[in-house]
Amino acid sequence: MRIVIVGEGGHSKVIKDIIESIKEFELLGYLDDKYQEKLVKDQLFFAPLSTVSHLLEHFTDLKFIIAIGDNYVRKDIVHRLKIPASFYVTLKHPSSIISSSAQIGVGTVIMPNAVINADAKIGHHSIINTGAVIEHDNDIGNFVHISPHATLTGAVKVDEGTHIGAGSTLIPNVNIGEWSVIGAGATVINNIPSHSLAVGTPAKRKKIGIEGV
Numbered sequence: 001m002r003i004v005i006v007g008e009g010g011h012s013k014v015i016k017d018i019i020e021s022i023k024e025f026e027l028l029g030y031l032d033d034k035y036q037e038k039l040v041k042d043q044l045f046f047a048p049l050s051t052v053s054h055l056l057e058h059f060t061d062l063k064f065i066i067a068i069g070d071n072y073v074r075k076d077i078v079h080r081l082k083i084p085a086s087f088y089v090t091l092k093h094p095s096s097i098i099s100s101s102a103q104i105g106v107g108t109v110i111m112p113n114a115v116i117n118a119d120a121k122i123g124h125h126s127i128i129n130t131g132a133v134i135e136h137d138n139d140i141g142n143f144v145h146i147s148p149h150a151t152l153t154g155a156v157k158v159d160e161g162t163h164i165g166a167g168s169t170l171i172p173n174v175n176i177g178e179w180s181v182i183g184a185g186a187t188v189i190n191n192i193p194s195h196s197l198a199v200g201t202p203a204k205r206k207k208i209g210i211e212g213v
Helices: 009-024 048-058 073-083
Strands: 002-006 028-030 040-042 044-047 062-066 196-199 204-208
Touching: 002 009, 009 028, 028 048, 048 062, 048 073, 062 073
Parallel strands: 002 028, 002 062, 028 044
Antiparallel strands: 040 044, 196 204
């Protein structure tokens, strides 16, 4: 199966490694608007996002994955590409541990050594980063980024667009509103409203008005 990576930055390097570790995909190239026209290097193409329609006309087995860590930009790219959900692939690194009862949306990436336990739900186009732990009955929305080594204990709910910082811990049953940011190393023991920044141990709400897409 052929695959195209959307976005050519630091995050795409990790995505490329996952693709190579799975061995069921043939990487064709990258779409990124830093390229004004198509070029070919090392047998891979590099082209602007507008090339997507041309690709879909020429390949019947093509899949896409968006390799952009920023939640706002990732959602914007999905809207700009305007391709059916069936063309997005869900990537799971072979070292990740995923319960058979977990549900994972299209376009989501599960990084090395991440753990997703029983009855967890992960939305579309989210990132479960290296070594993150998503415990049982978590409900993670679309366009969420769970950073490396964050631990979400049982029945945590994280709404769309939220960023959970590296090494943070969320105790059971807390809810994090949409388009919020939980700072690195924070310990969340209370619900956090939408469009908030929460930092510290225990985490305290520091700011209101983080705008979503």
